[in-house]
Amino acid sequence: LGGGLIASLNRDGDLRKIDPRKLLGDSVDELGGPYCDYIDSEAEQNSFDATCKKLHKFLISH
Secondary structure: OHHHHHHHHHHOHHHHHOOHHHHHHHHOEOOEOOOOOOOOOHHHHHHHHHHHHHHHHHHHHO
């Protein structure tokens, strides 16, 4: 997730103006995380999405 966010920041400099907490919160939701082109298998994608779901749950509870 971090690598994907950094890559997005490098592609779009305007994202650097957004509060990092908002950028992170906008990247994960109850369905998982953003598409990552470096994930090679469905099992890896499922694991990534599960982690993003847990992060989302944590972020909305605090």
